[in-house]
Amino acid sequence: MESTATAASGAGSLGGALVALLLVVGLILGLAWLARRVPGIGAAAGNRHLKLVGSLSIGPRERVVVVDVGGTQLLLSTGPGGTRTLHTLEQPLPDAGGTAPSPFAQVLAQHFGKKK
Known part of the structure; x- marks a missing residue:
């Protein structure tokens, strides 16, 4: 037993x-x-020389983004066909000063279908 x-x-x-x-x-x-x-979590969040200034969705899988690389701002198109440089900005875009929603708020807005 x-x-x-x-x-x-x-x-x-x-x-x-x-x-x-x-x-x-x-x-x-x-x-x-x-x-x-979730944007902002991971290896890209710690890169000081590369910064996403702004982005805009222009289709279901296409986006236009402004990226700051070492002080130079680039307008890029991203989509299923890859990423292309559309324009190099001569003058940087003005800083929004904290009016942009946090990455977490953006993800929630995308999931619940709210657009700003």
């Missing part, structure tokens, strides 16, 4: 460890997916 109880408790602790391992792996995969989907 004692050997049956020991085997049952060993199987229970092994099952619990397996469930905990699957939970941790699932959490890591979920956070990695979230880091790719």
Whole structure:
């Protein structure tokens, strides 16, 4: 009888460890997916020499963005066909001064269909 109880408790602790391992792996995969989907989270957020000044959606999969690269602002077109430089701005765009919504607010607005 004692050997049956020991085997049952060993199987229970092994099952619990397996469930905990699957939970941790699932959490890591979920956070990695979230880091790719939410702007401002990830490796690009720490780059001081490259900054997104503004963007505008011009179609379901096309955007026009202004990027500051080392003090030079570029107007770029992005879409399924790739990224193209449309224009190099001679004068930088004025800073909005904090009136732009946060990246989190932009993502929520996109998901709920609100446009500004």
